[in-house]
Amino acid sequence: MFPVGRSAERVEAFAAAIRDQGGSATAVVADTTSAVEVARIFDTVSAQAGVPQFVVYNAGNNRFAPLLEMDDAFFEDLWRLCCFGGFLVGREAAGRMLPEGGGTLIFTGATASIRARPPFTAFASAKAALRALAHGMAREFGAQGLHVGHVIIDGGIDGDQLNSRFPQFKERLGEDGMLNVDAIADAYWSLHAQHRSAWTLELDLRPYKESF
Amino acid sequence: MFPVGRSAERVEAFAAAIRDQGGSATAVVADTTSAVEVARIFDTVSAQAGVPQFVVYNAGNNRFAPLLEMDDAFFEDLWRLCCFGGFLVGREAAGRMLPEGGGTLIFTGATASIRARPPFTAFASAKAALRALAHGMAREFGAQGLHVGHVIIDGGIDGDQLNSRFPQFKERLGEDGMLNVDAIADAYWSLHAQHRSAWTLELDLRPYKESF
């Protein structure tokens, strides 16, 4: 497994945690919003493990602001991270995986992918753009063996990011009120495991008690 | 397993086929568009195996006609089979499963569930009605432990019905151009197996080479 991230510290720690549990993981420090770095990611992976068969793009950052207070960079950066990086990774993945017969490419969506609410308008715009990318790629590459999926995460993820910043959030939601990270991974893997005669393009994931 | 159908011959043969493969199956002959019969189905199942934890409603019949040639019964019967039976089964299932802590209830959708095209307008209307039922039930009962799913089958199913009537259809689509029945079952089961912190309400299933 090759976790990718901009922060060496975080991605190395993540890879180490996987190895501690008996898994195999090599951290790749890179910025997915640069085509050159994206190519380097795939070069690194391919050199060590061959062309990947399972690629997930889940970079994102649901920053928010009133629209009148969003400066140009705020709006653009969200798109660059949530969508443009997805395009770069998707294009690179398709270019390398298709000659090998395909594989699975999953983009992570959010509630905002299909519903734009302030103050998340910029995030919603970027996520809607990513979703359309996924749908277009699914239609373009499915018949060639590339399974493109788009998973809408509709709820809080029970991970470090939310829990360290909003510890009371988890408590308030109660048991299984946030998405378990392993459960998300299972869902992604189940897409990869699907028989090609019955592929899923889009599914939603939310806690059983989530209001929606 | 308790396959249900109106035709004794077909549902018995189906149950026998499952037993031949080492499974356990008891055929239940019933019409799901009658509340009395639906109650009887659940009584039969409960008497033999307890309250079910996994219920699938996949009755349906994509009959088609130009709208001006649809008589009243044509339009109504499609709704009764595709949607009303789903309501009766869903209500009965919820009423019995909720006191036991819940379970999984899946409704089978179709491309027509989200796209109404002639000459399938009546079918689309009935399937859209079923989908809304599923969404409403998911919202009403999720927090009580009932996982409601709606699976959109977008393509031809590689089963007896299509193959016996349109044998050339399968040939034209080529290998894995129709949905494999086991692959569909896997997808349904994967919904049942989901951790309750990450439930899916809706997913689509289509052959990798399907144009959509």
Add this chain to the structure above:
Amino acid sequence: MFPVGRSAERVEAFAAAIRDQGGSATAVVADTTSAVEVARIFDTVSAQAGVPQFVVYNAGNNRFAPLLEMDDAFFEDLWRLCCFGGFLVGREAAGRMLPEGGGTLIFTGATASIRARPPFTAFASAKAALRALAHGMAREFGAQGLHVGHVIIDGGIDGDQLNSRFPQFKERLGEDGMLNVDAIADAYWSLHAQHRSAWTLELDLRPYKESF
């Protein structure tokens, strides 16, 4: 204008109100869930004014209940009123208007047409079914000159029904917080007035201050 309704008292009063304002209106008392009565409506209209060019189906009744408390008739009656009557009227309208070159046929939708929330699940199911009917008819008959529209009313209507039963509702929403009836009529008429090179199938209408 030929207002139609089941209650002679209400539909006569409505027609009288239109005449009082200088309009022309003839009440037609009929139940739109019966094909025979629907044919009679069109016979009556045609005898007096020729084949209609503008038909609106807005029967409906957003009754609600917890799903486990809905009996069979509750679920079925909502479908019969919200959807089946729409099918009968739509079929009759198309059958009469198409030979005359077409016209406009509008179905009234609601928030529930695209979002099923308890305790409105039965209503949502029926309205989703009506919407699919409208979309299918639009695709089937557009090229023959029949403009089918589906208008989603997303908010409370500032009419007798709501105001007499929930007077405090209007007060709480404030000025223009409910949909003005004339404004709705303007929107419907604007669909009828559209040039056939730029027809609208679906639009939503909601008060400027509505949260959605």
Add this chain to the structure above:
Amino acid sequence: MFPVGRSAERVEAFAAAIRDQGGSATAVVADTTSAVEVARIFDTVSAQAGVPQFVVYNAGNNRFAPLLEMDDAFFEDLWRLCCFGGFLVGREAAGRMLPEGGGTLIFTGATASIRARPPFTAFASAKAALRALAHGMAREFGAQGLHVGHVIIDGGIDGDQLNSRFPQFKERLGEDGMLNVDAIADAYWSLHAQHRSAWTLELDLRPYKESF
């Protein structure tokens, strides 16, 4: 009226054509993908005619390519033109119009706004992003009096661009097979004319004979 465009020649000719028909029009040459230029547009308009009450963003360019042949700039430029310019114009318009009590702001969408098909994946991604922007702004600013609309043009527009490049296209579609420009303008204006108790966020426009 203040038509805006990057090409002085085209926007001047357009303004002149309006004046020839007795209208009032001042061309503004500007690039809407620059915040500075967008501010200048509004300054120019405001100096001559006060804060505008009706603003339309319809920049766009449905360029297409196989995804593997799209270079970074291709994907980014489409987003910049179709979506980022919309953000800049929307933000500027809201900032100026809200203190005056609001007005109408319309974004032009396309079939691709809601359906991503190759080879239009980049265009679809950008248009989906614009649509989400419109929906978010509608929710954020509606209650303050800003009517945000998103109009989905589903068909070819009977204007210079298509007709000069693909003259046979119009012929093949036949009479009224392409969207009449005046009919589009009427639809936009009807949104501006709506009573605030019944505003439309989204409508689609397509020729009566369009297949969809």
